[in-house]
Amino acid sequence: MSDMDNIQLTFFPGSPFARMARILIMEWNLPVTPTQQEFPPTPDLFRANPLGQVPALIMPDGTAVFPTFLVLEHLWEMAGKPTDAYAPQSQRQILMTILQACDALVAAKYQDWTGLGPVRENTIGYDPAERHLERLQKTLDWLESLIPSGELGQGITLPNIALSSTVLWMDVRGGPNWRGRPNMEAAVDEIASRSSFTQTAPQPR
Numbered sequence: 001m002s003d004m005d006n007i008q009l010t011f012f013p014g015s016p017f018a019r020m021a022r023i024l025i026m027e028w029n030l031p032v033t034p035t036q037q038e039f040p041p042t043p044d045l046f047r048a049n050p051l052g053q054v055p056a057l058i059m060p061d062g063t064a065v066f067p068t069f070l071v072l073e074h075l076w077e078m079a080g081k082p083t084d085a086y087a088p089q090s091q092r093q094i095l096m097t098i099l100q101a102c103d104a105l106v107a108a109k110y111q112d113w114t115g116l117g118p119v120r121e122n123t124i125g126y127d128p129a130e131r132h133l134e135r136l137q138k139t140l141d142w143l144e145s146l147i148p149s150g151e152l153g154q155g156i157t158l159p160n161i162a163l164s165s166t167v168l169w170m171d172v173r174g175g176p177n178w179r180g181r182p183n184m185e186a187a188v189d190e191i192a193s194r195s196s197f198t199q200t201a202p203q204p205r
């Protein structure tokens with residue numbers, strides 16, 4: 001997985017997190033080589049990232065940058081920190097919250113796809129998968145309310161890419177409906193037909 005002259009990005013074609021990074025690499029023409037990993041993941045993935053997940057940036061000296069939040073910030077730094085793409089002071093919370101909502105989405109879908117159901121009495125009092133989807137919807141509502149004041153930025157910004165990759169994954173992989181939020185639809189639809197998006201689109205399962 002290491003190449004002394006090259007920065008590599010581990011990815012699965014279906015990963016919304018890796019897609020965010022792949023889009024930025026294309027948009028900013030960054031010298032990073034996406035390297036597809038086997039899915040289901042092999043033990044090898046833990047060598048790059050102790051969480052056993054993609055994406056990770058594998059640096060020429062063998063060190064790795066992960067999780068996604070730091071990968072995106074690193075790519076932004078490699079691009080020369082374009083100020084119209086990310087403002088850490090005001091957008092870090094937004095970016096991190098989108099990524100956590102995407103975590104919730106993926107966790108809920110994995111629970112569904114693995115066919116996991118109750119095996120004993122529920123002593124927590126709620127269904128974690130339902131709660132994941134609820135926090136996702138609440139986060140989308142929160143983002144919808146922030147868009148008019150320009151807090152996610154315009155076009156290719158880290159928050160917009162993270163949001164778009166998350167909701168477009170829902171379209172393809174059977175997540176809950178996110179449309180009906182006009183500000184969000186306009187922001188996502190504005191960038192969704194770019195070649196960086198069409199070339200990285202996940203396939204239906």
Ligand SMILES: N[C@@H](CCC(=O)N[C@@H](CS)C(=O)NCC(=O)O)C(=O)O
Nearest residue numbers: 015016017041052053054067068069
């Ligand atoms: N919180 C992680 C999420 C990354 C993630 O969930 N990656 C998924 C693909 S979408 C993965 O590698 N799944 C394999 C696994 O969890 O074993 C991050 O921000 O990097």
